[in-house]
Each structure stands twice: as structure tokens, then as C-alpha cells.
Amino acid sequence: MKTVSFDTLVIGGGASGMAAALAVAEEGWKVAIVEREESLGGILHQCIHNGFGLHYFKEELSGPEYAERFSEMVESSNISVYLNMTIMDIVKEGDGLTAFGLSMDPGMVRFKVRTVVFANGCRERNRGNIGIPGTRPSGVFTAGLAQRLVNLEGLVPGKECVIVGSGDIGLIMARRMSWIGAHVKAVVEIQPNPAGLTRNIVQCLNDFDIPLYLSHVVGNIKGKDRVEGVDVIPLENGIQQRDKMFSIDCDTLLLAVGLVPDNELARKIGVALNQETGGPVVDSTLMTGIEGVFACGNLLHVHDLVDFVTEESFRCGTFVSGFLKGKRPEKQYKTNPGKNVKYIVPNHYERIRENRFYMRTLIVKNNALLSVKVKGTEIYSKKLRHIQPSEMIQFSLTEEDFKLIKEEGPMEVSIE
Template sequence: MKTDLLVIGGGAAGIAAALEASAQGLEVLLLERDTQLGGILNQCIHNGFGLHVFKEELTGPEYAERFIHMFHDKDIAYKLNTTVLDIRKEDAGFVVSASSLQEGWLELECRAIMLASGCYERTRGQIQLPGDRPKGVMPAGSAQRYLNMDGYLVGKDVFILGSGDIGLIMARRMKLEGANVHGVAEIMPHSNGLTRNIVQCLHDYDIPLFLSHTVTDIRGKDRLEGVTIQQVDENWKPISGTDKHFSVDTLLLSVGLVPDTMVFESLDIAMHPVTKGAVVDQHYQTSIPGIFACGNALHVHDLVDYVTEESRRAGRAAARYVKGLSVRQKRLALNSGANIHYTLPQYIDTADFNGVISCMFRVTKKAEQGEFVIRQGDRIIQRKKARFLAPAEMEQLDLDQTMLSDHETPLTLDFEVIRP
């Protein structure tokens, strides 16, 4: 059996991409390694999902269930408990090898691949935290799964390193479940979480947020007994004499998410140094034609709504590719200019350049007011004013193809801060 599009991952991204590709007439097969569809949404029991896509506020499981219903209504083929191990390029497409709990070793042929495998959490080892190595130090998302899916509270006295959204959500969640949450330390001078989470999760429960602080010691023989935090200078070096000690049995880490692109390892796919996902054009096509990526496997999003919208676009683009309507020609770079952390896409394909391109990006610093400007050479081709910007919040700018002056000159996106 040869399928048109093989989707890797059955979370928000994979389901949306599969639905869209199927609606365009493609034969789709989706592979999910967990026992159920829905991905990380199943453990994100808090609300705030769906405001853009459904115009109402849903919890993660509710958002997932709506999409799972749509997915089943379309009778799209899928396999649970199935982990993709490798992708091999063949003349007319790809061969994906996977391991299934029910079917054993599988070799699946397909014409195109959509990577929608989500992201993983950075661990203690990846940020080189000093100190002992006792039990009780774990990524916040793992603690979330233990608590919300399995029903285990991982500790009674908690400190949280990193003010990413998962850390903030877990601060409130553990507090509600009776734990004493001593505080949250953030090495940056600003939080990496959404503003609403700072308000709803920390301010509401008087949980202190220590900005420009990090954990500099972890103590405990068997179980964690305490942590020390210190203020850091502008070079992230701890300042002596600023030590604060907390007697805690749990340290949760919310120190960043990284796209899970493990299955790309055997392929020579161009990766982006900032997003840690694949480099793509506006069709979400990677450097290998026929391989697409979307959702958190491509770049880490702050709202699932954006994941859905992006994955729908990716699913449509994959359908155009399979139908032979989109053949790559020339790729213009869309470069990250002043105060821009990254852009997505990083390239614009001039071959099949129809309509409006949704450019997603992040700024590098907080600003009350500013303007996004896309230039091609010296010529301004798009600009948009914006307020209350933060690196934690993804921005979007629609680029109209008719504004391009030529199909040769690379583009640059700048963020120009307007001083009040």
C-alpha cells in the first residue's frame, strides 16, 4: 500500500494537517506513538485554547476532542502505539519504517511526509545545573502528565526554575492540589510565559517570581532537600551575596522546549539554528522536496490555535505538492533583521507563490510600541505597527505576493522600536 501523505504525530498539528490534506483529496495515513490521539493537549487541562480557531475558550482535552471527532468523521487512516524509526528516500517518494505494538515492524511507502511530532522539554543536563543529583528534579511537563493523567502529585514543597508557560501553569496546578509553591526563578529580566499566565498563575496565588535569578545549587542525598538561587548579572553570571535558600522536595524545570526532529536524523535536511526545527519555505516544505513540517516539531508555538492554522496551511501545501501543482524553483531568503529572533518561513518559493504568505516571527526584546517592516533590498514591501511586544508572544504579518518587486532579491524583516 502506498499512501499519498504520511503524517507523523497525532496531536493538534498532525490532526489538522491530515484533515486538510484529506479534504484536498489525498490518501492520508497518520501515525501516533501514544495510546490515544490528542498529543500534549490531553494533559493540558487548563483553559485558554481555541480563542482564534473556535472563538471560545476551551481546555486542552476539549480542543483535542473536537479535532478528534472531525478526524474520525472523515475516516482518515491512523495507527496508534506506532513509533516512526527511520525515513528513507526512494525514487518516487519515501519509505518510513515504524514499530507498532500491534503489528510489529512496518515499512510504509508514501509520496510525501508531514512531520508533526511536537517537541520535547529541555532537561537538567541540557542546562548544566550544578549540585547533587537527587530524586525530585524533573521537567514541568512530566510533572504535569504525572498529575493530570496519572494522578500523582510529585511533591509537597516545590520550586520552579524557568517562567515558561508550563512552569507557570504547574505552579498554580500544584498549589491547587495542596503543594506549597515557594517561587519561580527566571534567568532573564522578563518572563518567557504569556502575560495572562503570570497574572492568573502567580499573582493570584501570591507565588513570588524572581527575575534575573537562577538555581545555583541543588542539595539532597536521596530526595531533593533544598535549592539555592542567586541573582545574575547581564552576562548571566551569579552575583555573590544574593543567595536565597529554599527547603523543597521538588524542583520543576520549565527551561524551554525543543522541536522533536529525531526522525530527520538519517536525512540531510537543513535545520535552523534558532528554531531547532527544519528550515522551510511558505509551503512548510523542508530542504528535501516532499518532506513537510508543522506545529511544535517545526518551531515552538505559544498557542495551539496557531499550531492548527499553520498545520492546515501545511496540509494544503502538501496536497498541492502531491498533485504536482507545486514544483520548487527559486527560494528567496526571508532574513531575520533587527530585533527579530527568527522568522517562519525562512524562504519564499517563487515557483508557486500565490496569495498571501503568513509570516510568523518572534521579537528579541520587550517593547511597548514598534513597527514591523519587510524590505526587499532597500524597498519597503510591508509594514505594520504593533504594541506590547514580548519575545514570549509570537507575532504574525501577512505578506502580499504582489508587493514583491522581483524574484531575485532576498527579503529582510526588521522590528523597529518606537520610543514613547
């Protein structure tokens, strides 16, 4: 078996992995990216729509363009890239970590490294995860798989579609299917509010007169060999109103019902996971419970925009470089989600530098107030014009802020 040595191994060559690797390499460390596909870019390759890069590049790019700009930066750096390779296992050895990568060529490779960054994104929730009853015909796809078939393989998954889930992925696929000539007959959303951005409701549904059924579920899939239709059931106060059930004939059902961080390997090596995000519990430097093992991007928590993934992953890379230089957080305190807050990442903070927080709320509200308290005293507040669960909220506390804050201890973040 071939053995190679690096300061940092980055698992995943998408937006997150590339940014993390670039930030570590910029400080002069020896970095490897392991990517299971045949090129860098990850999920961005199949996201051919526009809307990427407005924050980071100040331009509106497509997914492939965004990916390419980063892969060009990686190419002109001295990062080593291993394509078509999957990391099978990681073990602690001496002061460092040993990871085993498997590929057709050059076969098994042993990576002896000091740090590992998990940046391998998410998997899609599927029919089994949400438990839709009915027969098991062909024609049921997760939305991301359908997107891959259409945009990368040039295949048409079906002609008459129903989509479950009104998150942005579901909405983007409604437009994509319409533009390739399919008829999208409905989008069915279990929640009373659309999960995706308003602009996508307008551009992807209203433009094509696609009905959106809020507070509805698909309660049955019909068809023997191929999907023939679905039964749609309205909800009232969370209870299925079976007497108001109706059927929609279709040959294809697309499931856009959420993403789950792909933490199989992280969990296997003993990384503790956060119940709310599905990602690792991390300290203020985005390091997991295992020394030298970091996490960023959608694997840590699902982001709204790739620009935010990039920003977080650059920061993760900077923390990795600090770790390699021997820097360790001195005194960390917990960050706890309070009222109306679903989660907050990272799960700890330090008082000696800028801390950036990402969080999600549980409620929909205009003119909300975010409040951060330590030991019952408010140390920071921020007015928010509009909040909803599908929109990530961010804020920072700087070193200057902490100079004025006397209270030390765990912080609780709430929204009213």
C-alpha cells in the same frame, strides 16, 4: 512485514498532525497518521487548563476538549490512524519515500508514501541542558512530566516546590501544584522579564502569593535521596552574585526551561535544521530540504498557542496536496531575520500567492515598528502595540501586495 501505501504519512497525531492530515485528506488523498500514544491528541490531553481555541473555535476550551474536537473530525474522515506506533526510519525509494513503523501490534509496518509530514512536536529541555550543579536526588522533574503525572496519572510529584522558568508551562504548573495542595515556594527566572503571558502571572502566581525571582538562577540542588533544597543566586548584568545567594527548602524542583523540536529522525535522514528554531529549514511551502518531506507545528518552531499550530498545519496540508498534484514553487527568495528579529518562518517566500510569516523578536517594546525590506527598499511595514520575545508576531503578504511591489529578491525583516 506488512506493507501499506499512502499518498501522505503524517508523523504525530497531536494538534499539528491532525490538522495537516485533515487538510490533505480533504483534497481526496490517501492519508495515514502514526501516533505513538494510545489516542490522538498529543500534549493537549495533559493541558487540562482553559485558554485553547479562542482564535480557531472562538470559544475558550480546555486542551482535552480542543483535542477531542479534532480527533472527532479525523474519525469522521477516511484518514487511517495507527496508534501505539513509532516511525523508526525513513528512506528514499524510487520517486517516493518508505517509512518503517514499529508497534506491539501489528509489529513492523512498511509505509510506501509519496510525502511525509513531520508533526511530532517537541521535547522538554532538562537539567542536563541547562547544567544545574549539585547532587542528583529524586524530585527533579521537567514541568511537562510533572503535568503528565498530575493530570493523567493522578500522582502528586511533591509537596514543597520550586519552579525554574517563568514561561507559561512553568506558570500553569505553579497554579496546578497549588490547586492539588502543594506549596509552591518560588518561581526562578534567569531573564529580567517574565517569559509567560501577563494573565498567567496574575492568575497563576499572584493569586497564590508565589514570589517570582527575576534575574535569578538555581545554582545548586541539595539533598541525598530526595531534593532537600536549592540555592538561588541573583544575577547582576548577567554575573552571578554569590555573596547574595540564599537557600529555599523544598522537596521538588520543576524545570520549565523550554522546548526543543524533536527532530532526531528528521536530522537522521538529512533534513537541514535552523539554528535559532531547532526546526527544519523550510521553503515557502513548508517543505524541508528533502523533496516530499514537510514540517509543521511545534516541530517546525515553538508556537504560543495551539490555534496558531492548527492554522499553520492546515496550510502545510494544503501545500502537501499541491505537491501531490505536481505543483512546485517556481521562484523562491530567502526570508532573513534583520535587526531585533530572532527568527522568521518559513525561510523562503514566493511572490505569486499569500505568504504568512511567523517570527519572534529579541526585544521588549511598546509601539514598535516591523519593517520588511527587499534590496534596501521597504515593501511592507506594520505598527505593533507591544512586543516581547515570548510573543510570536505574525504578518501576511498577499498576491495583491506583491503586484504593487516591484523589488524582487531576498527579504529582510527588522523591528525598531
